Amino acid sequence: MMIKLLIYALALVSYTIARESQLRVGKAVNIFLRYGYLSKSMKVISYNDTERWLFKEPTTDIYQQVNSVTETEQHNAGVFSGDFHMEFCDNRRQLYQAYFRDYTVEWLDKPWEAFTGGWDSELAARRLGINNSYIKGDYSYILVRVVRYREVGKPQTTDFGSQPLVMSVRSKVRSMKPGNVTEAIKFMERFGTHYINSYTTGNSIYQVYVYNKQNYNIIKERLKVKGVSGLSKLDLYNFFAPWYAEHLGTIRSASGNATVEDWARKKLTYEYYVIKYITILKLQGNGRLLSSLDHLLGNEAILQLDLKSLNVIFQNDEQKKWFTEVLDNQIKLWEVNMNQKNDPK
Numbered sequence: 001m002m003i004k005l006l007i008y009a010l011a012l013v014s015y016t017i018a019r020e021s022q023l024r025v026g027k028a029v030n031i032f033l034r035y036g037y038l039s040k041s042m043k044v045i046s047y048n049d050t051e052r053w054l055f056k057e058p059t060t061d062i063y064q065q066v067n068s069v070t071e072t073e074q075h076n077a078g079v080f081s082g083d084f085h086m087e088f089c090d091n092r093r094q095l096y097q098a099y100f101r102d103y104t105v106e107w108l109d110k111p112w113e114a115f116t117g118g119w120d121s122e123l124a125a126r127r128l129g130i131n132n133s134y135i136k137g138d139y140s141y142i143l144v145r146v147v148r149y150r151e152v153g154k155p156q157t158t159d160f161g162s163q164p165l166v167m168s169v170r171s172k173v174r175s176m177k178p179g180n181v182t183e184a185i186k187f188m189e190r191f192g193t194h195y196i197n198s199y200t201t202g203n204s205i206y207q208v209y210v211y212n213k214q215n216y217n218i219i220k221e222r223l224k225v226k227g228v229s230g231l232s233k234l235d236l237y238n239f240f241a242p243w244y245a246e247h248l249g250t251i252r253s254a255s256g257n258a259t260v261e262d263w264a265r266k267k268l269t270y271e272y273y274v275i276k277y278i279t280i281l282k283l284q285g286n287g288r289l290l291s292s293l294d295h296l297l298g299n300e301a302i303l304q305l306d307l308k309s310l311n312v313i314f315q316n317d318e319q320k321k322w323f324t325e326v327l328d329n330q331i332k333l334w335e336v337n338m339n340q341k342n343d344p345k
């Protein structure tokens with residue numbers, strides 16, 4: 001298996017020119033190459049492998065040079081420099097959407113489907129850390145996530161269009177004829193459909209709480225206005241405990257790091273009289289635990305990604321319009337295909 005993979009990797013290197021996998025501002029990707037399966041090539045959600053990687057999606061160079069800035073989040077001793085998020089999800093689709101909220105792909109109405117479209121319920125359950133039966137049933141969810149940002153990459157200029165293009169791209173851009181679908185699609189296959197406008201890396205841990213509709217609606221009403229910071233100890237006992245939720249998911253880390261997940265299992269155990277359970281909300285207001293977690297969450301996953309349409313490289317309005325139109329059509333086709341494949345039975 002390993003050998004086969006290696007040979008395949010070598011073959012890719014020798015037969016494709018100027019194609020590598022780099023998470024860098026300005027690099028182009030073809031989102032159709034792995035539409036529905038992007039979480040296989042971008043480390044965005046818990047994945048059961050021991051190999052260290054962040055981004056495997058093939059990229060191409062479009063611009064001769066891109067002026068971008070990389071900012072590193074400083075570590076402040078004893079402080080957790082991150083975010084606590086809580087999202088209410090009425091159903092499974094909203095849960096997917098919530099998890100992938102910070103990943104945007106221009107022109108896609110449902111960018112999360114580029115990541116989740118290829119999931120069956122078993123894979124979804126494993127990645128989200130919940131029991132399969134709660135993916136299939138008619139449940140509501142609360143996603144709680146603690147995020148530690150490490151690195152932000154963004155362009156220095158917002159005017160990408162004016163940057164000098166790589167020669168091979170420039171000549172194709174010049175010759176592109178509006179009206180020729182084949183040509184536009186070939187262009188996308190060769191160079192890409194989108195470019196990386198910005199990204200944030202780091203790591204996070206998350207837990208999914210599963211509810212029946214009735215209990216969910218009660219919590220939603222009560223907490224909608226207060227948010228996580230307004231959560232009292234009593235709310236915790238009342239709403240996020242095994243006697244109120246149908247199911248408490250396993251705490252997962254975005255990068256799937258086993259050390260981090262083990263830590264959560266050991267340190268985030270909550271005891272209420274004789275009942276013991278594991279809840280990410282134990283971190284809420286606990287400086288000591290948050291500080292430990294701050295060290296554990298490394299630079300291992302993509303937490304935010306903004307892909308913008310490659311139409312910016314066309315200075316000619318007709319060409320730009322044509323590229324956008326073909327891209328939009330292709331996207332609609334993919335969305336329909338995915339929905340047909342995945343309609344819940």
Ligand SMILES: *[C@@H]1O[C@H](CO)[C@@H](O)[C@H](O)[C@H]1NC(C)=O
Binds near residue numbers: 048126
């Ligand atoms: C991860 O992989 C290991 C070894 O292949 C397996 O034993 C384990 O059950 C897997 N865990 C999940 C959550 O899939």
Ligand SMILES: *[C@@H]1O[C@H](CO)[C@@H](O)[C@H](O)[C@H]1NC(C)=O
Binds near residue numbers: 131133
């Ligand atoms: C998932 O839940 C079902 C029904 O509650 C239960 O029978 C099954 O053992 C659970 N599976 C796991 C892996 O916890």
Ligand SMILES: *[C@@H]1O[C@H](CO)[C@@H](O)[C@H](O)[C@H]1NC(C)=O
Binds near residue numbers: 177180182183186
């Ligand atoms: C459209 O583009 C393709 C591929 O570049 C080319 O082979 C074909 O001749 C073009 N068709 C027209 C009508 O220009």
Ligand SMILES: *[C@@H]1O[C@H](CO)[C@@H](O)[C@H](O)[C@H]1NC(C)=O
Binds near residue numbers: 298300
């Ligand atoms: C998992 O996280 C721990 C703690 O941050 C780190 O030491 C380790 O290198 C990580 N493992 C992998 C495979 O990234």
